[in-house]
Amino acid sequence: MIFTTTEKLHFVYYLLLGLLSLPLLTECSKIRLVGPSRCSGRVEVYHEDGWGSVCDDHWSITNAEVVCRELNCGTVLESKTSAFFGEGDGRIWLDDVKCTGTEQSILKCPHRSMGDNDCGHGEDAGVICSDYVRVVNGSNRCSGRVEVQDNGHWKKLCGDDRSGNNADVVCREINCGPSVAQDKVPYFGEGPKLENVKSNCFGNESSFSQCTRQETTDICPAATVVCKHSRPIRLMNGTGRCSGRMEIYHDGQWGTICDDRWGMQEATVVCQELSCGSALSIKYNAHFGRGQGQVWLDDVDCTGHEKSLSDCPHRGFGEHDCDHNEDASVICSVVSPLRLVNGTDRCSGRVEVRHDNQWGTVCDDEWDIKDAEVVCRSMDCGTAQSSKNSAFFGQGQGDIWLDDVTCFGNETSLIHCRHPTLGENNCGHGEDAGVVCSGIILLITLLLTLFTLVSRQCLK
CATH class of the missing domain: 3.10.250.10 (SRCR-like domain)
Incomplete structure (x- = not known):
């Protein structure tokens, strides 16, 4: 039997995943919660034969999400600061932790060197996860x-x-x-x-x-x-729903956000949360007019990977040194986002488009490598290895949003390619389009490196 290059890569991918799941390797993860239950408490890390805590500098819901997932504790509920679960003792191993939310362990998130911190135990970080x-x-x-x-x-x-x-x-x-x-x-x-x-x-x-x-x-x-998000956001006074002055709802009223430290990472989170595509530009000094009422947020410090603006670190609701002359604004691209589903990694799978608050598929009529190239580039997945037809990655459900897509290959988004009106098609889900991008090669390289490093550490 002759295997294609892609099939060989898939085999190696699954082999590595199996190896990385061996008990020998998982025992290297030294994380625990000290508190009222297995899934809530002060975050502690085991290093150099001793347990130590984590400083709450830059501690956020995104960091807490990684901890909850690592401990198999379901959905993150809250991130806690200021030694909410009591002060630890011993070393403070981690400080300035800045997870993107995709890491498999908090130890994989960017942070200072182990033990390097400027904190006291009054700043010990904690999390509350859902057990059930x-x-x-x-x-x-x-x-x-x-x-x-x-x-x-x-x-x-x-x-x-x-x-x-x-x-x-x-x-x-x-x-x-x-x-x-x-x-x-x-x-x-x-x-x-x-x-x-x-x-x-x-x-x-x-x-x-x-x-x-x-x-x-x-x-x-x-x-x-x-669910209705606990703190919804909106853009006001712009040219459409995807541009304008940034406002957030808290404590029963809408308020603005100060433009101190306001940048493209914060705008990226806003545009994605509002299903408005990518961030095109940020605006300062009340570009879309001065708001009214409270200034709710100041010194917002996102990584760009958070799922909600309220998940980003900030001073605290209502804590600021601003006035409405400093109201922050964003302009988004209004491009429907893309995702790849049912592949072997985030850079392969069935192509799906979000429109009208619903995910739907793309028909494979006229689907070719140029279309796949646009998808791979827009998802930061390298170059297109192949375009897939006939529901290669399984049949989707719901609407088929795109049909007869014709790209030149240099477009920044699939939506920018020529196609009929969104939702207009003559297809069934047996014709769902897919792609395989070169990102899978990078993933396998990273897994091989990770496997080598972790194996060495565990065998010490």
Whole structure:
């Protein structure tokens, strides 16, 4: 049997993933939470034969998200500062931690050298994670497919007629406000095929753990939620909904954001959160007019990878030294975002486009390597290795947003290529288009490097 280059790469990819999951390697992860439960407490790191804490400088919800995922503790609820769970003792191992949110361990996030800090234990960082429920595969941490923990494993929650009550409890538990009813059920992937859980909430439970639930092997649709974010944002006084003065809702009222330290990383988070494409420019000095009421945020310091502006480090709500002459603004590209689904990594898979708050697919009519090249470049995935037709990465669901896409290959976004009106097509999901980008080669190189480094460390 002769294997293609891509198939060989896929084999190596899966082999490395298997090797990286060996107990020998996972024992190198030395993270724990010291607090009231396994999934909430002061963050501590094991280094040089001793446990030590983490300083809360630059501590954010994104850092906490990495900790929760690393400890298999579901969805992050809150990041805590100022020794919320009490002061630790011994060394302070980490300071100025700045995760992007995609890391598999907090030790992989950028930070000062181990033990290098300017903190005291009164600044020990903590997290609160959800032991029982998590929301995955959504556009932000407050939307997605619901999974529940059962006997130490995460399993798909079945959607049914009682999903409204279940959604209210889930949204409340993950600190995302009430659930938002959807005219059309969004699709966030199917999740595990054989391990499902049915649940029945009345809607007034304080935790999903209080709802009745039972394991089932029945085939059922995945439960999904879209929650009203605890702190929604908006752009005001611009030329459209994707440009204007930055405002955030807090404590029952809208307020502005000071332009101190305001930059493209913050604008990138805003544009993505509002489904407005990429950030084109940032504006200072009340470019779109002076706001009114509170100045809610100052010294916002995003990495650019946060899912919500309120997840970025900042002084604290209402803490500032600004007036409305310094109101911050952004201008976004209004380009529908892209994602690749069901591939072997983030740089291969079925091409999906977000439009009208729904993810949908692209038909493979006229689909070729030039179209794939635009997708790979816009997703920072290198060059296109191949374009895929006939639902090579599986059939999607929902709308088919694009058909007869014709790119020259130099466009910055797939939406900039020639195509009929969004949603106009003569296709079925058996014709869903896909791509394989060269990013997979870079990924395997990184995995090989990681495997070598971790193996050496574990065998010391």
